[in-house]
Amino acid sequence: MSTSTSSTAGGERTVPDPSVIAGERGHLTNLAYRLLGSLAEAEDAVQETYARWYAMSRQQQEAIESPGAWLTTVAGRICLDVLGSARARRERYVGEWIPEPLPDRTEWIGGPDGGGSPDPVDPADRVTLDESVNMAFLVVLEAMTPAERVAFILHDVFRYPFAEIARIVGRTPAACRQLATSARRRVGAARIPTAPAAGQARLVRDFKEAWEAKDIRTLVGLLAPDAAMIADGGGLVGAALRPVEGSERIAQYLIHIADKAPGLTLLERSVNGRPGLVAQHTGVTVTVAAFELTGDRVTRIWAVRNPEKLRPWTETGRD
Template identity: 80%
Template structure:
């Protein structure tokens, strides 16, 4: 991961102010360093924020690791002078993410095929975790709150925003930071941040379609699974909106359509062809980013994780992630079908 230049500690909110409101501690005044549990306890919030900003769990982990590296690079005295460790860590994590978002655009221009945000499982379905027996899974995905701000349709809309729009919108509309605090974090005026969030909100509204209730979507996904298993093209077409689209992300490492497949008939034929190339393909109903989805497993390994966009009684969008690098929470090492 690229390492942006480290901002000075004194540039972060909450730095070098005592609890009594003085800007600096008096000479000789002893302020203890923030409790380790308080600092470490911010990790969940930072992962939640970074994943929404970056759309990638791997990059979110890197951003949070970099944030903590900057924290521990300060002297004990500097850390003790931070009034609010949470505010300091949030500011640094956001700025790291903002830098990463800028470089991500260039990387994604070189990406082979379509780029889809990294899918997350429900905490009970995280393969790489230490769940079971009541143990708390250690993996960050388990700590990401799976609300509507991480459903795949929402994350795809975020990808169309400029980095500044995305940061202002996520901080204000999702995490409820007031604009003066957003401005301090991103280094812009409150008015500029308000304008950025307004622009982002327009993008979200323009892309919004009525969302089916979770139970209704689960039933539709189940019928879709059954039709796919039966290789019933007519049934698949009946479950898809006529102008439905399917976007696949193989990252150039496994076979995947390089451009979106548009139209119910074309999607159905593509899916049946995929199943025929991988005899023994197993389809499982799973939660993908908080909504009903499907996982396709081949030879015991996750080959595809599919998220769905649903409008009424039809499927309008399918986002199929096949890039193995994005399927860490879903699979163990093994072969993938081409």
């Protein structure tokens, strides 16, 4: 770690290099998004983490042996608190709550300030898109207790030892190990499918073309009989308040949407690292859809319509 030094009566003390402190932002953003499932909340947690660092005196900062570890610990604790309060908030949420979808790294627009700037976001602030952020995985994480989620993500995704996790969660290392084991069982029970990206892209393209053609028979054939579509409008825009279940009902619902919104444009885009669809109306992104695919059928559709969750997509979807 890069540091500078200053002489004191007791000898030399290390002063954390500001660039090193700032360089932790990408790691903290990746961690916080996986813990919270919300980019906006993750950015707030990271900002609060830095606020606490810079609120300390220089002497307090110098006394910290590993600033990176300190920042991770503080961010983890903040996220744990947010998860606790989020459970109550989401009980009052209008309709279904879906994690915030993320575009491909090359299309991410607007930085943490949320200003919707057309300038690409700093690469350090982008979330790395891997299996730990695909929508099916994030939905399973939502069913975990806050402590389970923190222990599991820190250990299984970021490879932190349980001794360090214990300091964040406020439990013993043995208890944190049990939390991670319980969370791992939840993930295993969910049987999250993993299909080759190429096959997924073809299936999503076929789905898009059938929707555009209002071909209800083809849509039904592409959907698993027990498929479900979950929409998140947050009470801000129209969206089904409960899951739409069954291939016939989903297909009819999609055709109804197409009839109600003439001129809707569908674009094939990466959503949380997997093939998905973006719907635009008069050039504005109105829906981002993530898919769970099993074999050659669509088993789940998560349609995010809440405009507050579409901020990173404000100017994406350009050809």
